Amino acid sequence: MKSFGYLLTALALGGSLPLSAQGVNELVIQTNKPGAAIPSTLYGHFFEDINFGADGGLYAELIKNRSFEFAQPLMGWEAFGHITVKDDGPFERCPHYVRMEYPGHDEKRTGLENGGFFGIGLKKDATYRFSVWARGEGQKIRVQLIDKYTHGSSQVIATQDVKLDQADWKKYEVTFTSPVTIEKAHLRIFLKSKGTVDLEHISLFPTDTWKGRENGLRKDLVQALVDTKPGIFRFPGGCIVEGTDLATRYNWKNSVGPVENRPTNENRWHYTFEHHFFPDYFQSYGMGFFELFQLAEDMGAEPLPIVNCGLSCQYQNHDEKAHVPVDQLDGYIQDALDLIEFANGEVTTTWGKLRADMGHPEPFHLKYIGVGNEQWGPEYPARLEQFVTAIRKAHPGVKIVGSSGPNSEGKDFDYLWPEMKRLKVDLVDEHFYRPETWFLQSGNRYDNYDRKGPKVFAGEYACHGKGKGWNHFEAALLEAAFLTGVERNADVVEMATYAPLLAHVDGWQWRPDLIWFDNLRSVRSCSWYVQSLYGHNKGTRVLPLTMDKKAVAGNEGQNGLFASAVWDEPSQSYIVKVVNTSAEAQPLVLTFQGLKKNVTLAEGTVTTFHSDNLDAENTLDAPFSIVPQEAAIQAEGGVLTTEIGEKTFAIYKFVKK
Ligand code: AHR
Numbered sequence: 001m002k003s004f005g006y007l008l009t010a011l012a013l014g015g016s017l018p019l020s021a022q023g024v025n026e027l028v029i030q031t032n033k034p035g036a037a038i039p040s041t042l043y044g045h046f047f048e049d050i051n052f053g054a055d056g057g058l059y060a061e062l063i064k065n066r067s068f069e070f071a072q073p074l075m076g077w078e079a080f081g082h083i084t085v086k087d088d089g090p091f092e093r094c095p096h097y098v099r100m101e102y103p104g105h106d107e108k109r110t111g112l113e114n115g116g117f118f119g120i121g122l123k124k125d126a127t128y129r130f131s132v133w134a135r136g137e138g139q140k141i142r143v144q145l146i147d148k149y150t151h152g153s154s155q156v157i158a159t160q161d162v163k164l165d166q167a168d169w170k171k172y173e174v175t176f177t178s179p180v181t182i183e184k185a186h187l188r189i190f191l192k193s194k195g196t197v198d199l200e201h202i203s204l205f206p207t208d209t210w211k212g213r214e215n216g217l218r219k220d221l222v223q224a225l226v227d228t229k230p231g232i233f234r235f236p237g238g239c240i241v242e243g244t245d246l247a248t249r250y251n252w253k254n255s256v257g258p259v260e261n262r263p264t265n266e267n268r269w270h271y272t273f274e275h276h277f278f279p280d281y282f283q284s285y286g287m288g289f290f291e292l293f294q295l296a297e298d299m300g301a302e303p304l305p306i307v308n309c310g311l312s313c314q315y316q317n318h319d320e321k322a323h324v325p326v327d328q329l330d331g332y333i334q335d336a337l338d339l340i341e342f343a344n345g346e347v348t349t350t351w352g353k354l355r356a357d358m359g360h361p362e363p364f365h366l367k368y369i370g371v372g373n374e375q376w377g378p379e380y381p382a383r384l385e386q387f388v389t390a391i392r393k394a395h396p397g398v399k400i401v402g403s404s405g406p407n408s409e410g411k412d413f414d415y416l417w418p419e420m421k422r423l424k425v426d427l428v429d430e431h432f433y434r435p436e437t438w439f440l441q442s443g444n445r446y447d448n449y450d451r452k453g454p455k456v457f458a459g460e461y462a463c464h465g466k467g468k469g470w471n472h473f474e475a476a477l478l479e480a481a482f483l484t485g486v487e488r489n490a491d492v493v494e495m496a497t498y499a500p501l502l503a504h505v506d507g508w509q510w511r512p513d514l515i516w517f518d519n520l521r522s523v524r525s526c527s528w529y530v531q532s533l534y535g536h537n538k539g540t541r542v543l544p545l546t547m548d549k550k551a552v553a554g555n556e557g558q559n560g561l562f563a564s565a566v567w568d569e570p571s572q573s574y575i576v577k578v579v580n581t582s583a584e585a586q587p588l589v590l591t592f593q594g595l596k597k598n599v600t601l602a603e604g605t606v607t608t609f610h611s612d613n614l615d616a617e618n619t620l621d622a623p624f625s626i627v628p629q630e631a632a633i634q635a636e637g638g639v640l641t642t643e644i645g646e647k648t649f650a651i652y653k654f655v656k657k
Contacts, residue, residue, distance in 0.1 A: 024589055025559060025589065026547070026589040027547050027578070027591065028545070028546045028547075029565045029576060030545070031593060032596075033543070034567055035544055038566060039231070039490060040302070041494055042495060042538055043231060043232075043497075043535045044230035044231050044301050045233050045299075045301070045497055046234045046498065046499040047233065047236065048235070048236060048238030048239070048240055049237065050240070050503075051269075051500060051503035051513060052117060053501060053502035053504075054283065054286075055117065055283065056117030056118070057221065058217050059218070059287035060210075060217055060219075061205060061286050062206075063076075063120075063187060063202055064076035064117050065077065065114075066201055066203050066284065067096060067201050067284070069263065069282070070279070071266070071282075075280055078112065078114075079112050080190075081100070081110025081190075082100065083110060083112065084099045084101075085099075089200050090200065090260075091201070092261065093261045093263040094200075094201070094263060097133075097198055098198070100112075100196065101191075101195075101196050102195060102196070110191045111188060112189050112199075113187065114186060114188075115186050116184075116186070117507070118518075118519065120184070120185040120187060120204065120519065122181065122182050123178060123206075125177060125179075126206055126207075126208060128145075128204055129205050130143055130174050130176060130187075131172065131173045131201075131205075132171070132172055132200070132201065133260065134200070135164070135167060135169050137164060138164070138165070138193070138195070139163075139195045140162065140163050140192040141189055143161075143162060143174065144158065144187070145159075145185050146187070149184060154186075157180060160174040160175075160176060162174055169198075175207065183519045201259075201260045206218075210222040210298070215259055215286060218517075220521075221515065225515075226299050228535040228536075229300075230299050230300075230301040231300075231302065232301050232497065233302065233304060234306065234370070234459060235303075235304070236252075236255075236305070236306070237306065237373060238500070241306050241307070242308060242374075243265075243308075243312055243313060244312070245316075246308075246323070248268060249312065250265070252288070252305070252335065252339055256342065256354060256358065259288075262285040262286065262288060264282050264283065266281075269510075271316075281507075290355065290360070293343060293364040302367055303364055305370065306369075306401070307332070307335060307369065307387075308332060308372070309375060311324070311372060311379060311380065311383065314375060314376060326382050326383060326386070329383060329387075333387055336369060336387055340369065342355055343365075344363045344364065344366050367399060368427070370401035370402075370403075371391075371402065372384060372402070372403050373403065374403055374406045376403075377415075380403065380416070380419075381423060385423055387400070388400055401428070401429050401459075402423065402427070403420075403429045404416045404417055406431055408432035416428075420454055424454075426454055427494055427495070429457045429460075430456060430459065431459060432460070433461065433462050433464050434461075434464060435465065436478050439478035441555055443482055443557065444553055444555045445554075446493055447485070449489065451491065456495075458493060459497055460498075462512055463482075463512075469615050469616075469617050470512040471511070471513070471516070471617045473611035473614050473617065473647075474614035475527065476525070476529065477581060477648075477649055479530050480533070480577075480649040481562040481581050484554065484562040487542065487577070488552065490542050498527055501514050501515060502514070502515050503515070505517070505518050514528050518620060524618060524623065526609075526618060526626050529626070529628055530649065533609065537568070537575045537651050537653065539575050541566060541567045543566055543567055543574070545564065557579075557581055557582070560580055560581045560582025560586070562581065564576075574653070574656065576652045576653075578652070579648075580646060580647065580648050581647065583647065586644050586646075588644050589641050590639065591638065592638040592640075599656055599657070600657050601638050602634060602654075603632060603633075604635060604652060605632060605652075606633045606652050606653075608628065608644075608648055609626075609627075609628045610647060611626045611647075633652065640652060
């Protein structure tokens with residue numbers, strides 16, 4: 001750290017005073033007056049299958065359209081020879097399969113090739129499990145991993161033959177070890193005998209998934225989620241909860257049970273760009289509600305599923321007929337009640353039994369449920385009310401999350417908040433994708449919120465820079481500034497999640513995003529580091545804080561400074577977060593008041609997050625360009641005199657001794 005001495009030197013030399021000299025920036029932290037308890041759920045993740053975040057992303061399946069259930073059954077595949085698509089397969093909700101027939105000459109071939117999601121990523125020496133449901137007694141298929149591009153013409157990376165030994169459907173498996181690392185391999189399967197073979201649910205997974213699960217998740221991406229220490233995990237969206245229309249809403253019941261029999265659903269996000277190849281974005285539901293609950297559990301986060309409230313996406317449907325009539329909501333309400341049973345019910349109940357059959361007899365301990373995504377207008381409370389009544393009756397302990405619409409303020413927001421109070425929901429979901437100026441001006445957003453009403457779930461937020469990069473450092477810095485206000489108001493804000501979470505560099509529809517990836521690599525954005533710094537330094541109680549004897553204003557900061565302070569019981573430490581949004585370094589004095597006589601605060605640490613270039617961002621090629629740095633600091637008599645650099649997020653931590 002630079003020293004505070006420069007200010008004294010400047011004064012001694014009669015130099016002009018920096019802005020900071022308008023106040024000494026003395027932060028007084030009241031250690032003996034702990035305020036609100038900080039909810040364990042305060043920081044977490046919002047997950048949606050957007051930007052190929054699920055299939056092609058977090059879900060480790062490498063084959064696109066593995067069950068031939070896309071609207072065009074051979075989408076994602078190239079077929080050659082005698083291939084026909086049939087629809088009387090062994091899985092009733094995924095009826096399609098392909099028939100391969102001998103092409104009539106040994107030198108000719110019948111087969112299929114799959115290009116994965118923007119290619120199939122393979123890592124040298126890693127193993128991959130190929131599996132297929134097939135029938136064709138005495139027949140043989142050859143399975144190859146192909147490098148189509150590196151050498152000008154296709155090269156075989158690895159080959160395995162599979163002998164089929166029964167006339168009826170059976171699952172076959174072989175494993176490959178890849179001798180190379182390649183980002184965009186293909187899978188090729190062809191008939192090596194003279195008869196007929198039927199193939200269904202053709203799958204390829206790395207064996208090294210998160211926790212080694214067969215129907216598993218991509219390890220590096222889960223690790224990036226876990227590493228922020230999330231306390232809440234919202235799924236499955238976002239707009240896909242609503243669907244393009246009701247027929248394509250996310251139906252959680254289709255996402256559970258054996259993976260082979262989970263019906264494919266169109267992804268609402270494949271309509272985003274006219275110039276994108278269309279229609280090729282579907283949800284296999286391979287990572288369905290069971291896997292999402294399991295992921296929440298793995299992360300130590302509370303699960304927060306969102307269910308459809310009988311409204312299709314209001315951006316895309318302007319006719320009342322596109323929605324479920326208010327007197328016909330029973331099936332949707334039952335879906336919500338059944339979901340709670342799936343998560344929490346005894347194994348003797350219908351849905352609790354399914355959870356147990358899927359390998360999790362213990363409940364998932366669901367405590368929250370969201371009804372509706374980003375709804376607005378009177379049509380929303382008219383529907384939500386019925387859900388609230390039914391859920392309260394059947395599950396009085398489950399907290400209900402309602403929506404305040406798509407905007408952080410304005411007509412819909414002003415209408416819905418009172419409605420949410422009237423309906424007595426427990427939390428209200430607020431969404432704000434806003435520019436830098438908004439974040440700069442919103443550090444005190446929650447200071448005057450009603451303490452007696454529903455709590456806040458800042459469910460989707462991100463700083464959207466104007467005319468700059470997308471995941472650039474300054475956006476993350478302003479998110480950090482905004483979060484000081486969330487933390488100071490932890491009595492009213494119960495949870496906050498950045499959105500969206502994941503994006504494939506070759507297939508995004510929305511940016512910025514928290515984590516970017518290609519088929520082999522992933523990168524944690526500057527915003528990820530901010531989330532992570534908050535997650536790891538959340539604390540357990542808010543501590544009162546003043547700056548130059550005034551309440552921390554938050555709005556545009558004081559001298560551009562934003563701050564919050566917490567006590568963390570498990571680590572017995574005081575943690576102060578300061579964000580300097582100004583373009584000048586600022587002197588800082590942190591005074592820890594009210595310490596008991598036998599308590600000393602001496603050695604501590606400061607973690608700083610800064611980039612000289614505000615427009616810079618972490619990339620796949622340079623993932624660690626902008627990362628936090630830790631250094632030792634020394635307080636004297638409960639006072640730390642220091643300086644915070646310009647455009648810097650700093651976390652000062654002292655363990656009580
Ligand atoms: O996060 C992207 C989208 O933004 C979500 O799906 C939706 O809820 C919001 O409009």
